[in-house]
Amino acid sequence: MVTTERLYSGMQPSADSLQAGNYIGALLPWRRMQAEYDAFFSVVDLHAITVPQDPAELREKTRRTAAQYIAAGIEPSKSTLYVQSHVKAHTELAWILSTITGFGEAGRMTQFKDKSQRFGESATSVGLFTYPVLMAADILLYQTDVVPVGDDQKQHVELTRDLAERFNARFGKTFVVPKPVIAAEAARIYDLQNPTSKMSKSAESHAGVLWLLDDVSVTAKKIMRAVTDSDGVVRYDREAKPGVANLMTIYGALTGSTHAAIEDEFAGRGYGDFKKAVRDAVVAEFEPVRAKALELLDDPAELDRVLAVNAGKAEEVAERTLTDVRDRIGLLRRG
Structure with a gap:
């Protein structure tokens, strides 16, 4: 039975195919949860461009990821399944939240530290640094109650909670403070050839x-x-x-x-x-x-139509939140 609570989650379109860890750790739980929550699922393509992308490949991977969501049982008629960049409110709220995010707290995010050390300072973008703020915007736009995440994203949800509470304290109750739901150990899938490392698209082999x-x-x-x-x-x-x-x-x-x-x-x-x-x-x-x-990928026009309809549904919710945010921080409405 669907509750009044809202759920938000998403994955990057960073490979031609999702892998077993994505399917077991995310898609199977999402499929169950869409029957229990007002669920919003996004292909987070704006997060993907924090590292270099080939434009044509990014478009193709975005479609392929969305098709796999649907094929795995995420039903656009039951859930709001859309592409992140199709809802402009994500980037506007991310900028607003960045103005109440401390440089130090953003710099303490473990994923940023790991990736910046791996890639080097010259190859590390400001977008990668502010990635958790965009993730906070993704979640808070939809007045999300529940965020299913893996251990590696828990810190980002904690930052989201901090930003929601900070904004609410400064400007009045605006955002729902979301709760993370951490994936169980049973959902963690490891590489078949190196079973001490998580199965990953970035595996050496x-x-x-x-x-x-x-x-x-x-x-x-x-x-x-x-x-x-x-x-x-x-x-x-x-x-x-x-x-x-x-x-x-x-x-x-x-x-x-x-x-x-x-x-x-x-x-x-x-x-x-x-x-x-x-x-x-x-x-x-x-x-x-x-x-x-x-089969879905054989008809990209129909897949794009479904995603556009769902982006419209997401946009309605997101714009209500963003209008309230603009008013509360004192931005002048356009006449």
């Missing part, structure tokens, strides 16, 4: 990444070649058996089985049988999603 839009034969081979250990026992132990634990997490997420049930199911059976079961579960889950996404 894609041999351990399960892409949602890969051909099923490629997906099947990657699972059968996944790193395990010499123990031969299907048992969940994240520290001692990271490869097996990762495959158990994937299998459990797609079948609804607990770790204990998986251990019982494969007691006395080798890793070969276990990997085949994981393979079959992943292929059964991914193939209809892949087929639907490719």
Whole structure:
């Protein structure tokens, strides 16, 4: 049953295909949550341009990401699914919030520190520095109650809460102060070849990444070649058996089985049988999603129409918030 509470979340269009970690860690929970909340889901393309992008590729990746949202069960008739840059209020509110954000608190954001150290000062943009302020605008525009995020984004939601409370204290009650919902450990998916690192589009090798839009034969081979250990026992132990634990997490997420049930199911059976079961579960889950996404991408005009309709719905909510913000901070209305 849908509550009156509002939910907001989004992902960057930073790859041609989403991967298993995106699907299990974000899309599956989103699909459940859209039945419980007034849900807003965005393809956050403005966040993607904090690092260099090829323009044509960015447009294509944005469509492909939106198509995969829909194919995975995010229904535009139930949720407001739109492209971030289609709602101009995001950037205007981000600028306003940046004027109440301390330079020091923005500089303390862990992701910025990590990326700026990795890329070097000359390759680090001001946009990357203010990324968390734009994320705060994304959330606060929609008077969001609940924000599902991973551990790596929790700090950004805490900054959002701080900015909402600061604005409310200075200018009067304007924003809902959102609550983060942190993804469970069970939703964290690791690289099949390096199971101590999260599965990621930025992995040095894609041999351990399960892409949602890969051909099923490629997906099947990657699972059968996944790193395990010499123990031969299907048992969940994240520290001692990271490869097996990762495959158990994937299998459990797609079948609804607990770790204990998986251990019982494969007691006395080798890793070969276990990997085949994981393979079959992943292929059964991914193939209809892949087929639907490719079907949507075959008609980009219709996909663009759906996104435009939803952007209009998002814009109505966002503009109400932004009008209130402008009035409260003293900006003169246009006559």
